[in-house]
Amino acid sequence: MMERIIHLSLLLLLPPLLFGIINKTKARFSGRAGAPILQPYHDLARLFRKGTVVSSTTTWVFFAGPVVTLGATLLAGLLLPFGYSRAMLSFSGDFILFAYLFGLARFFTTTAAMDTGSAFEGMGAAREVTFAVFTEPGLFCAFLVLVKTSGTLSLGGMLPLDGRFNVTEGEFAPLLMVVIGLAIILLAENSRIPVDDPNTHLELTMIHEVMILDHSGPLLGLLEYASGMKLFLLGTLLCDILLPSGTGQAWMDAGLYLLMLVLFAVAIGSMESLMPRLRMSRVPLLLISSFLLCGSALILFVR
Amino acid sequence: MPLGLILSAMVMTAFSGIPGLFSRPASQWGQRLATCLMLSGGALGLAGAGAGMFAAPSSLFFFPWPAMGNATIGLDPLSAFFLMPVFLIGGLGSLYGLGYWKQSEHPHNARRLQFFWGLLVMGMCLLLIGRHAMSFLFGWEFMALSAFFLVATEDDERECRKSALIYLFSTHATTLTLFGFFALWRHATGSYDLVPVVAGAVPPGMLNALFFLALFGFGLKAGMMPLHYWLPGAHASAPSHVSAMLSGVMLKMGIYGLVRIGLLLPEPPALWGGVVLAFGAASGILGVLLAISQHDLKRLLAYHSVENIGIILMGLGLAWLGRAHDRPAWVALGLAGSLLHVWNHSLFKPLLFFGAGSVLHATGKRNLDLMGGLAAFMPRTALLFLTGAVAISGIPPLNGFISEWILYIGLMRPLALGDAEAFGIALSVPALAMIGALAAACFVKVYASVFLGTQRTPDVKPVHESPRVMLIPMGVLAFVCAVIGILPQIVCPLLESVTGLPQLSELVPFQTIGAVSIGFLSFLAVLTAWILFRTKKRRRTGTWDCGYAEPTSRMQYTASSFGNGLVSLFSWFLCPQGHKSAIREIHPGQASASSHVDEVVLDRLLIPVFHRTERFFSWFNRFQQGVSQNYILYMLVAALFMLSLLIPYRDWVLPLFTP
Numbered sequence: 027m028m029e030r031i032i033h034l035s036l037l038l039l040l041p042p043l044l045f046g047i048i049n050k051t052k053a054r055f056s057g058r059a060g061a062p063i064l065q066p067y068h069d070l071a072r073l074f075r076k077g078t079v080v081s082s083t084t085t086w087v088f089f090a091g092p093v094v095t096l097g098a099t100l101l102a103g104l105l106l107p108f109g110y111s112r113a114m115l116s117f118s119g120d121f122i123l124f125a126y127l128f129g130l131a132r133f134f135t136t137t138a139a140m141d142t143g144s145a146f147e148g149m150g151a152a153r154e155v156t157f158a159v160f161t162e163p164g165l166f167c168a169f170l171v172l173v174k175t176s177g178t179l180s181l182g183g184m185l186p187l188d189g190r191f192n193v194t195e196g197e198f199a200p201l202l203m204v205v206i207g208l209a210i211i212l213l214a215e216n217s218r219i220p221v222d223d224p225n226t227h228l229e230l231t232m233i234h235e236v237m238i239l240d241h242s243g244p245l246l247g248l249l250e251y252a253s254g255m256k257l258f259l260l261g262t263l264l265c266d267i268l269l270p271s272g273t274g275q276a277w278m279d280a281g282l283y284l285l286m287l288v289l290f291a292v293a294i295g296s297m298e299s300l301m302p303r304l305r306m307s308r309v310p311l312l313l314i315s316s317f318l319l320c321g322s323a324l325i326l327f328v329r
Numbered sequence: 330m331p332l333g334l335i336l337s338a339m340v341m342t343a344f345s346g347i348p349g350l351f352s353r354p355a356s357q358w359g360q361r362l363a364t365c366l367m368l369s370g371g372a373l374g375l376a377g378a379g380a381g382m383f384a385a386p387s388s389l390f391f392f393p394w395p396a397m398g399n400a401t402i403g404l405d406p407l408s409a410f411f412l413m414p415v416f417l418i419g420g421l422g423s424l425y426g427l428g429y430w431k432q433s434e435h436p437h438n439a440r441r442l443q444f445f446w447g448l449l450v451m452g453m454c455l456l457l458i459g460r461h462a463m464s465f466l467f468g469w470e471f472m473a474l475s476a477f478f479l480v481a482t483e484d485d486e487r488e489c490r491k492s493a494l495i496y497l498f499s500t501h502a503t504t505l506t507l508f509g510f511f512a513l514w515r516h517a518t519g520s521y522d523l524v525p526v527v528a529g530a531v532p533p534g535m536l537n538a539l540f541f542l543a544l545f546g547f548g549l550k551a552g553m554m555p556l557h558y559w560l561p562g563a564h565a566s567a568p569s570h571v572s573a574m575l576s577g578v579m580l581k582m583g584i585y586g587l588v589r590i591g592l593l594l595p596e597p598p599a600l601w602g603g604v605v606l607a608f609g610a611a612s613g614i615l616g617v618l619l620a621i622s623q624h625d626l627k628r629l630l631a632y633h634s635v636e637n638i639g640i641i642l643m644g645l646g647l648a649w650l651g652r653a654h655d656r657p658a659w660v661a662l663g664l665a666g667s668l669l670h671v672w673n674h675s676l677f678k679p680l681l682f683f684g685a686g687s688v689l690h691a692t693g694k695r696n697l698d699l700m701g702g703l704a705a706f707m708p709r710t711a712l713l714f715l716t717g718a719v720a721i722s723g724i725p726p727l728n729g730f731i732s733e734w735i736l737y738i739g740l741m742r743p744l745a746l747g748d749a750e751a752f753g754i755a756l757s758v759p760a761l762a763m764i765g766a767l768a769a770a771c772f773v774k775v776y777a778s779v780f781l782g783t784q785r786t787p788d789v790k791p792v793h794e795s796p797r798v799m800l801i802p803m804g805v806l807a808f809v810c811a812v813i814g815i816l817p818q819i820v821c822p823l824l825e826s827v828t829g830l831p832q833l834s835e836l837v838p839f840q841t842i843g844a845v846s847i848g849f850l851s852f853l854a855v856l857t858a859w860i861l862f863r864t865k866k867r868r869r870t871g872t873w874d875c876g877y878a879e880p881t882s883r884m885q886y887t888a889s890s891f892g893n894g895l896v897s898l899f900s901w902f903l904c905p906q907g908h909k910s911a912i913r914e915i916h917p918g919q920a921s922a923s924s925h926v927d928e929v930v931l932d933r934l935l936i937p938v939f940h941r942t943e944r945f946f947s948w949f950n951r952f953q954q955g956v957s958q959n960y961i962l963y964m965l966v967a968a969l970f971m972l973s974l975l976i977p978y979r980d981w982v983l984p985l986f987t988p
Contacts, residue, residue, distance in 0.1 A: 074863070077866060077867070077868065078864040078866070078867040078868070079867065079868045079869075079870055080864075080867050080868070080869055080870075081869075081870065081871060081872040081873070082869045082870060082871060082872075083702070083782060083783050083871075083872055085704045085705065085708070085711070085780075085781065087704075087715070087781065089857070089860060089861070089864075090857075092860070093853060093856045093857050093860055094853060096856065097849060097852055097853045097856055098849075100852070101845070101849050101852075115841075115845065117838040117841040117842070118738065118836075118837070118838050119734055119737060119738040119741075119837070119838070122734055122737045122738070123725060123734070123842070123845070125762070126723070126724060126725055126730060126734075126765070127725065129722075129723075129724055129765065129766070129769055130719075130724045130725055132769065133719065133722060133724055133769050133772075133773060136773045136777075137715075137773055137776060137777060137781070140773065140776075140777030140778075140781045140782065140886070140891075141777070141781045141782070142782070142872045142873075143701070143702070143781065143782030143783050143872055143882070143885045144872045144873065144874065144885070145884050145885055145886050146875065147886075148777075148885065148886020148890065148891060149886065151773065151777070151886075151891070152774075152886065152890070152891045152892075152893070152894055153894065155766075155769065155770035155773055155774075156770065156894040156895050156898070158766045158769070158770070159763060159766045159767050159770060159895065161766075162762040162763060162765065162766040163759035163760070163762045163763045163766075164759075165762070166758050166759050166761075166762040167758075167759050169741075170741065170744060170755050170758055170759075173741050173744050173745045174744050174745070174747075176745075177745050177746070177747065178745060179738060179741060179742065179745050239873055240872060240873055243864065244860060244863045244864055245860065245864065248860065310898055317759070321759065324755070328744070328751070328752040328755065
């Protein structure tokens with residue numbers, strides 16, 4: 027029971043923190059002091075207190091977008107083990123649900139964006155669904171590798187990949203390829219540099235930020251919260267693969283997991299400071315390379 | 330008893346359209362009577378099929394009728410499973426037609442439509458319960474020909490006539506293949522009865538020939554990838570409820586044929602499963618790619634049938650591979666995923682075609698780029714269409730997800746257990762993932778461009794919500810979609826009974842996924858209530874247009890622009906063709922641009938090849954002048970030639986030269 031409460035509170039409380047760390051890292055790279063790490067919490071709280079402005083062309087789908095997106099992301103969070111703790115829900119084939127819940131969220135975010143009839147939001151939505159076509163197969167290839175390694179069909183069974191399973195020397199390289207492929211997928215799914223720049227609004231190269239252009243107040247809050255949670259979940263997925271063998275002591279293991287997560291956020295922040303965004307026409311090539319990495323890893327694994 | 334119910338339902342449906350033929354063109358009673366008969370026949374049939382799914386495995390019924398080849402008919406859970414959609418859509422489609430294709434509005438063809446609608450349903454039932462080549466082919470031809478007349482309902486339009494003729498050509502190609510198949514079947518097994526072949530009784534070469542003939546014939550009917558060419562045109566030209574029937578139900582008869590023949594043929598080699606799996610994956614990906622590039626709503630939906638048939642075939646392929654390698658779990662998962670997807674597709678595809686029909690009925694438009702903002706005028710249709718769109722994209726918590734999920738588990742389980750043959754199967758998992766993502770992209774595009782935003786071109790007449798007779802069938806279908814999605818445990822015993830493999834409930838956690846769906850939906854309800862309460866005071870204003878002074882509705886992202894990214898990324902396959910008027914002057918006048926994607930097989934392969942063949946054989950026209958005397962002469966010459974073969978030349982001629 028205790029474990030479940032901790033799991034749920036981590037899932038609900040941690041997501042904005044990652045944004046805080048990323049922003050702090052980026053500020054430090056550019057020589058600024060930067061906003062406090064807890065700033066995203068204040069931003070969210072402020073959004074939830076604000077009033078709402080709604081476009082007069084919209085229908086109920088505009089409201090369904092944020093609600094379904096947050097709900098689906100939250101449910102996905104229950105399926106994933108955080109570090110060495112167990113997942114809240116675990117059953118055969120749950121990772122398929124995990125991937126498809128993000129699909130559900132995407133369907134309703136993009137539909138809500140299209141609901142406004144704005145050309146900008148149409149562009150964002152079109153790009154979002156186009157890029158998903160290349161990330162989904164890669165994600166499933168990565169899952170196939172995990173299925174092969176662990177011999178189970180549930181996220182709780184296959185993660186964390188911490189030495190429970192017999193990974194031979196010849197399988198290190200393919201696992202590394204999976205990690206790199208998943209990292210690219212993560213960047214694309216969360217609209218981070220080099221695929222999308224979360225800091226600019228209203229540029230023609232935008233994806234996520236432009237889709238939520240017309241959402242305001244609590245609706246925007248839900249979307250921001252959900253996108254933080256998605257970053258947290260996919261980051262945790264990556265950490266779960268990279269985690270070393272546990273020490274057996276609960277607080278040390280938890281500390282190790284949280285440290286990995288912080289490192290992950292710092293890594294994203296550093297990458298955003300050091301890399302430019304790719305030209306939009308180049309993005310599919312990057313995504314295809316992530317698919318190829320995961321797919322080649324699968325081939326190497328199964329042989 | 331179940332068979333009796335089904336037979337009486339068949340009689341009712343077959344005769345449903347006949348009284349209407351004697352009604353006056355503009356009066357409604359014929360159509361009302363036909364709908365009543367179809368609905369009550371459908372209810373009887375559903376009851377019979379429902380009982381048949383749990384009845385003793387096979388109740389055979391033999392009626393001595395020499396002209397029909399002493400046909401046998403019978404009902405087993407598999408037939409009953411495929412009969413359910415036939416009766417469901419048969420009834421609901423007829424009800425929908427009451428609002429959509431009113432006899433008073435279409436005095437010339439509505440009576441014909443009702444007549445052939447009943448015959449189509451009857452034909453499909455006959456082929457499903459036929460256990461003999463003759464009754465099977467009878468049902469098949471009833472189905473094929475009435476479908477032709479249904480596609481040709483609007484035969485005053487050139488496009489419609491063309492599609493109907495292409496359909497007729499390809500359905501006859503199927504029939505010809507089936508003739509070949511059954512002749513070979515008779516040769517191999519010694520009878521026309523469709524009974525399981527004893528292992529070892531037929532040489533493997535013959536089995537292969539039988540299998541590939543069946544795959545070609547039934548694949549052509551089902552719309553498997555290179556053989557799908559007839560499908561988009563036929564589905565786009567037919568009235569929408571007919572498209573719903575053709576796409577949702579008739580294509581499945583091809584699948585039924587494959588499943589049935591697959592069960593009858595013993596010891597399938599691994600090659601069969603592999604071929605079907607590969608064709609399935611190809612159909613899935615290429616079908617949905619072609620769908621994204623369409624501008625016509627109904628053509629787009631038709632290409633999605635190719636995609637869904639692909640998913641169904643992937644499950645069948647897995648099941649066949651399981652039989653080849655003697656893995657009952659693969660068979661259970663593959664067959665269950667495939668069959669559940671058959672049902673699912675026959676629920677959400679008619680739902681979407683009905684929705685498309687309502688849009689067409691209200692606006693008179695089929696071009697996605699010209700529509701928009703219809704959710705404001707027809708909110709109920711919009712909600713029902715969205716349900717269908719989410720379901721067909723395979724997204725939780727609706728039914729499309731459940732069948733794809735079973736299939737995913739089936740495709741990945743071999744890898745988890747470390748089977749040696751797992752790798753080839755696992756390769757189709759990314760393909761299925763890509764199909765899912767592409768389908769979701771396509772339906773975001775469809776829903777958004779039809780129902781969301783504002784109207785892109787002003788409508789001539791005011792748009793109205795559909796009448797209740799059109800909304801009720803859609804509501805029923807959407808409800809069943811939701812029930813299968815949220816309570817998947819209720820289909821589990823059905824699938825176990827039909828596949829005959831009771832381990833399905835151990836392999837797939839139906840209970841858990843159902844509970845998760847219910848929990849998820851209740852959480853969404855709470856969150857919705859909270860957000861509605863929180864945003865009770867909301868200000869309404871125009872869409873944020875980035876400070877542009879004069880936004881117009883033409884500036885919205887259209888369906889074409891939405892799909893453009895994907896179309897250009899896959900242009901090596903789709904070869905989109907653009908037509909733009911060149912700009913020559915400094916102040917150019919009005920210009921226009923358009924683009925389209927050819928049908929891959931029909932426009933790029935079949936039509937050029939046929940034209941070339943036609944030119945090559947033009948010399949033959951000399952013999953074919955249409956003068957009956959000539960033909961009689963030809964027959965006479967041919968008959969004389971044949972007779973002359975009987976002459977014992979050796980005895981007559983040889984003595985002349987030998988001493």
